Amino acid sequence: MPIQKLSKDEIIFTSAQVFRKRGYNNTSMADLAEACGLTKGIFYHHFENKEELMKAVLHGVHLHFKVTLFALAYSDSLAPEEKLEKFLGKARKMFSKNDGGCLMANTALETLSTQPEFAPYLKEFFRDWIDALAAIYSARYQEDAARRIAEQTVQEFEGAVMFLRVFGDKRYMDEMLERATMRLAAGC
Amino acid sequence: MPIQKLSKDEIIFTSAQVFRKRGYNNTSMADLAEACGLTKGIFYHHFENKEELMKAVLHGVHLHFKVTLFALAYSDSLAPEEKLEKFLGKARKMFSKNDGGCLMANTALETLSTQPEFAPYLKEFFRDWIDALAAIYSARYQEDAARRIAEQTVQEFEGAVMFLRVFGDKRYMDEMLERATMRLAAGC
Amino acid sequence: MPIQKLSKDEIIFTSAQVFRKRGYNNTSMADLAEACGLTKGIFYHHFENKEELMKAVLHGVHLHFKVTLFALAYSDSLAPEEKLEKFLGKARKMFSKNDGGCLMANTALETLSTQPEFAPYLKEFFRDWIDALAAIYSARYQEDAARRIAEQTVQEFEGAVMFLRVFGDKRYMDEMLERATMRLAAGC
Amino acid sequence: MPIQKLSKDEIIFTSAQVFRKRGYNNTSMADLAEACGLTKGIFYHHFENKEELMKAVLHGVHLHFKVTLFALAYSDSLAPEEKLEKFLGKARKMFSKNDGGCLMANTALETLSTQPEFAPYLKEFFRDWIDALAAIYSARYQEDAARRIAEQTVQEFEGAVMFLRVFGDKRYMDEMLERATMRLAAGC
DNA sequence: TATGAATGAGGCTTCATTCAT
DNA sequence: GATGAATGAAGCCTCATTCAT
Numbered sequence: 001m002p003i004q005k006l007s008k009d010e011i012i013f014t015s016a017q018v019f020r021k022r023g024y025n026n027t028s029m030a031d032l033a034e035a036c037g038l039t040k041g042i043f044y045h046h047f048e049n050k051e052e053l054m055k056a057v058l059h060g061v062h063l064h065f066k067v068t069l070f071a072l073a074y075s076d077s078l079a080p081e082e083k084l085e086k087f088l089g090k091a092r093k094m095f096s097k098n099d100g101g102c103l104m105a106n107t108a109l110e111t112l113s114t115q116p117e118f119a120p121y122l123k124e125f126f127r128d129w130i131d132a133l134a135a136i137y138s139a140r141y142q143e144d145a146a147r148r149i150a151e152q153t154v155q156e157f158e159g160a161v162m163f164l165r166v167f168g169d170k171r172y173m174d175e176m177l178e179r180a181t182m183r184l185a186a187g188c
Numbered sequence: 189m190p191i192q193k194l195s196k197d198e199i200i201f202t203s204a205q206v207f208r209k210r211g212y213n214n215t216s217m218a219d220l221a222e223a224c225g226l227t228k229g230i231f232y233h234h235f236e237n238k239e240e241l242m243k244a245v246l247h248g249v250h251l252h253f254k255v256t257l258f259a260l261a262y263s264d265s266l267a268p269e270e271k272l273e274k275f276l277g278k279a280r281k282m283f284s285k286n287d288g289g290c291l292m293a294n295t296a297l298e299t300l301s302t303q304p305e306f307a308p309y310l311k312e313f314f315r316d317w318i319d320a321l322a323a324i325y326s327a328r329y330q331e332d333a334a335r336r337i338a339e340q341t342v343q344e345f346e347g348a349v350m351f352l353r354v355f356g357d358k359r360y361m362d363e364m365l366e367r368a369t370m371r372l373a374a375g376c
Numbered sequence: 377m378p379i380q381k382l383s384k385d386e387i388i389f390t391s392a393q394v395f396r397k398r399g400y401n402n403t404s405m406a407d408l409a410e411a412c413g414l415t416k417g418i419f420y421h422h423f424e425n426k427e428e429l430m431k432a433v434l435h436g437v438h439l440h441f442k443v444t445l446f447a448l449a450y451s452d453s454l455a456p457e458e459k460l461e462k463f464l465g466k467a468r469k470m471f472s473k474n475d476g477g478c479l480m481a482n483t484a485l486e487t488l489s490t491q492p493e494f495a496p497y498l499k500e501f502f503r504d505w506i507d508a509l510a511a512i513y514s515a516r517y518q519e520d521a522a523r524r525i526a527e528q529t530v531q532e533f534e535g536a537v538m539f540l541r542v543f544g545d546k547r548y549m550d551e552m553l554e555r556a557t558m559r560l561a562a563g564c
Numbered sequence: 565m566p567i568q569k570l571s572k573d574e575i576i577f578t579s580a581q582v583f584r585k586r587g588y589n590n591t592s593m594a595d596l597a598e599a600c601g602l603t604k605g606i607f608y609h610h611f612e613n614k615e616e617l618m619k620a621v622l623h624g625v626h627l628h629f630k631v632t633l634f635a636l637a638y639s640d641s642l643a644p645e646e647k648l649e650k651f652l653g654k655a656r657k658m659f660s661k662n663d664g665g666c667l668m669a670n671t672a673l674e675t676l677s678t679q680p681e682f683a684p685y686l687k688e689f690f691r692d693w694i695d696a697l698a699a700i701y702s703a704r705y706q707e708d709a710a711r712r713i714a715e716q717t718v719q720e721f722e723g724a725v726m727f728l729r730v731f732g733d734k735r736y737m738d739e740m741l742e743r744a745t746m747r748l749a750a751g752c
Numbered sequence: 753t754a755t756g757a758a759t760g761a762g763g764c765t766t767c768a769t770t771c772a773t
Numbered sequence: 774g775a776t777g778a779a780t781g782a783a784g785c786c787t788c789a790t791t792c793a794t
Contacts, residue, residue: 021301025213028784039759044786046757099301105350106297112353113209113287122354148363151351155364158350159343162293165300166310175336176343216767228768229776238768397677401589404763415780420765422778475677481726482673488729489585489663498730524739531723531740538669538722539715541676542686551712552719592788604789605755614789 008046011036012053012060019057020103023110024118051117054107058121061103066128069094073132080139084184087136088177095161096170105158129154140184153180196234199224200241200248207245208291211298212306239305242295246309249291254316257282261320268327272372275324276365283349284358293346317342328372341368384422387412388429388436395433396479399486400494427493430483434497437479442504445470449508456515460560463512464553471537472546481534505530516560529556572610575600576617576624583621584667587674588682615681618671622685625667630692633658637696644703648748651700652741659725660734669722693718704748717744 018035019027029050033040047053072087095102108122133150134143141149156176163172206223207215217238221228235241260275283290296310321338322331329337344364351360394411395403405426409416423429448463471478484498509526510519517525532552539548575596582599583591593614597604611617636651659666672686697714698707705713720740727736 023211023213023298023302025211026298026302029786030784040785041760041787042758050785101297101301108350108354109289109294110211110214110298113289114211114214119354126351126354151360152344152364152367155344155347155351155360156340158347159345162296162346163314163339163343166296166307166314172339172343176340179340217769218767227776229770230774232769233774399587399589399674399678401587402674402678405765406763416764417766417781418779426764477673477677484726484730485665485670486587486590486674489665490587490590495730502727502730527727527736528720528740528743531720531727531736532716533723534726535719535721535723538672539690539719542672542683542690548715548719552716555716593790594788603755605791606753608790609753 011046012057015053016057016061016103020101020106021099024054024107055121058118062121062125070128070132073135080136080184084136084181088180092173092177101165102158102161126154137184149183199234200245203241204245204249204291208289208294209287212242212295242306243309246306250309250313258316258320261323268324268372272324272369276368280361280365289353290346290349314342325372337371387422388433391429392433392437392479396477396482397475400430400483431497434494438497438501446504446508449511456512456560460512460557464556468549468553477541478534478537502530513560525559575610576621579617580621580625580667584665584670585663588618588671618682619685622682626685626689634692634696637699644700644748648700648745652744656737656741664725664728666722666725690718701748713747
């Protein structure tokens with residue numbers, strides 16, 4: 001195992017930031033190489049092409065959310081209110097750092113119509129997110145209702161992330177989180 | 189030697205469809221020319237460059253929504269419930285045809301971080317949309333509350349448009365519209 | 377019709393020389409551009425890609441041989457001996473100028489195994505060449521025999537062109553042409 | 565960690581097949597590595613670079629022909645007719661297996677104009693081939709005449725190999741071999 | 753010897769834009 | 774206005790080769 005300048009995972013992590021900021025089509029291999037401090041060629045040792053790299057990035061980001069965020073919904077030791085608070089707080093933090101975009105939503109809106117190869121990665125990500133929230137809400141709602149509230153929450157969340165960027169105002173996210181919190185209480 | 193077949197407005201309209209489907213960075217001047225049945229060169233008689241063309245497109249789309257959708261919120265002759273029903277029904281129709289994307293949201297997520305030149309157009313569009321919905325909700329809510337509900341509705345709306353494309357399921361939009369409708373009643 | 381630096385036909389002609397000298401895979405678009413005094417990009421206005429350019433080159437060379445060489449076999453006014461003499465003399469001249477290679481044979485041996493897209497162009501070229509010689513030999517031979525002699529002559533011809541380059545000696549071609557001439561007389 | 569599976573000679577042999585099929589310029593070190601089941605790096609332990617590898621291949625193929633084919637011309641125990649029959653039969657077999665190309669002729673036509681470093685290998689190969697056939701024909705012809713007939717035969721042979729590939733028809737080779745056989749008898 | 757990451761040059765192609773006609 | 778050739782930069786990718794391990 002030779003010491004590498006950047007491991008494959010680090011390449012994926014760094015590339016994720018660049019793709020999130022610049023978008024898929026507006027990110028060149030040169031952009032990625034510069035961000036990683038590598039030459040363009042080396043990317044083709046690790047990934048077949050730009051598309052496969054992007055798939056690895058989407059998979060890696062999904063995994064990161066799974067472990068770091070979605071898992072919070074399944075920890076048995078907490079009360080639902082505590083779970084939701086932790087969950088939403090963590091989500092808020094994750095989407096507020098940097099410039100606050102969501103790679104998955106960006107990629108969905110940019111590529112779904114003409115580059116369907118990423119669709120499965122996006123679908124699974126949002127399904128897992130909804131599942132996690134539904135698991136929390138199901139403490140106070142029937143399964144169906146919990147699921148619908150989870151869906152609504154994710155929709156609002158992504159809308160808020162967009163408004164954060166369009167209007168440069170974090171208010172939308174905070175108000176949205178408050179609504180999501182109150183929805184749990186309302187179920188009693 | 190074909191006489192020009194499309195007026196400037198028609199070029200803008202057709203370009204809007206292409207940009208919506210393909211995204212800004214993934215759309216070449218050749219794509220637009222082919223979609224319009226024109227030569228690339230002619231675009232440069234009408235627009236200084238691709239960026240200015242996009243601005244014209246964003247402006248045109250904004251105008252189209254203003255006249256066709258947002259105006260419904262300001263017609264005095266209807267009851268708020270009727271206004272909202274017409275408004276949401278129209279919105280549903282506008283976002284369901286074709287492949288169901290929203291050029292403004294797509295452009296926001298794709299370009300805001302690195303191409304800020306489009307930001308004003310997007311900001312104004314969403315502000316007008318929120319204003320329109322707030323005007324309707326203000327019949328049953330205080331101005332502040334009405335505005336927040338309007339914001340929430342637009343957020344959910346864009347989230348539903350995204351889910352429509354991610355999951356290929358119109359259910360998200362229908363359920364979202366039902367919630368938006370009930371919010372007006374809840375204000376009584 | 378704007379004055380062009382190089383017409384499409386001139387591009388094809390110049391490219392043919394480059395391809396013949398350097399081979400298909402060893403010729404870069406930059407090589408062609410430099411030889412034509414153009415930029416690389418312009419080639420993509422005239423030809424879809426390198427492969428299509430090569431097809432146009434092969435077609436153009438075929439046409440050139442048809443008009444300039446093969447046609448000599450079908451001129452009614454000459455005796456067969458005169459026809460053959462003119463034909464072989466012309467062929468000798470055509471293959472002796474420059475560095476003496478044959479684009480069609482070069483391309484056949486270089487590409488047939490892995491790039492079958494050129495096969496039809498090569499097949500037709502050699503078929504026409506054989507047909508032309510067979511037409512001459514048929515004045516003294518039965519059709520079948522004439523055809524076989526024509527085939528033999530082309531085989532020897534291409535072998536001689538190769539030896540011309542391998543050994544740098546024109547003797548092979550001259551001796552080969554003498555044999556081809558004597559074959560007509562032998563048929564009496 | 566596979567122990568090296570192929571000796572240097574086996575690498576040369578396998579590489580020869582790949583070069584014959586794909587051509588010199590269209591064969592990458594990666595192609596060779598894959599065909600040999602080795603890593604690219606190992607080639608640089610055995611050969612300085614691609615060019616030196618090719619020289620080793622050309623040398624190895626030459627040697628193979630020397631031992632397997634050309635030697636038949638110098639076995640004293642046989643009558644010239646038998647020698648020629650064995651020689652041509654063996655040659656026919658060697659050029660008919662696989663896809664029927666001749667690495668030496670392919671390399672000559674592909675590289676002679678721009679990569680003269682292979683010329684000596686090709687020249688010696690063809691000289692040895694002509695020498696061998698001349699040795700057989702000299703039983704019935706003067707030395708000069710025998711040599712010219714040998715040259716003619718090799719020329720026709722390579723022409724037939726080309727036609728075999730261009731037209732996908734083995735007839736050209738069979739007819740050519742028959743002519744070569746009859747030439748010996750004609751010398752009586 | 754053997755590996756595989758790394759490099760830098762170059763290959764094919766696309767693209768926004770310009771310009772002569 | 775309208776055309777289409779032309780450009781130069783950039784984009785994705787491949788390749789021969791090197792080097793640390």
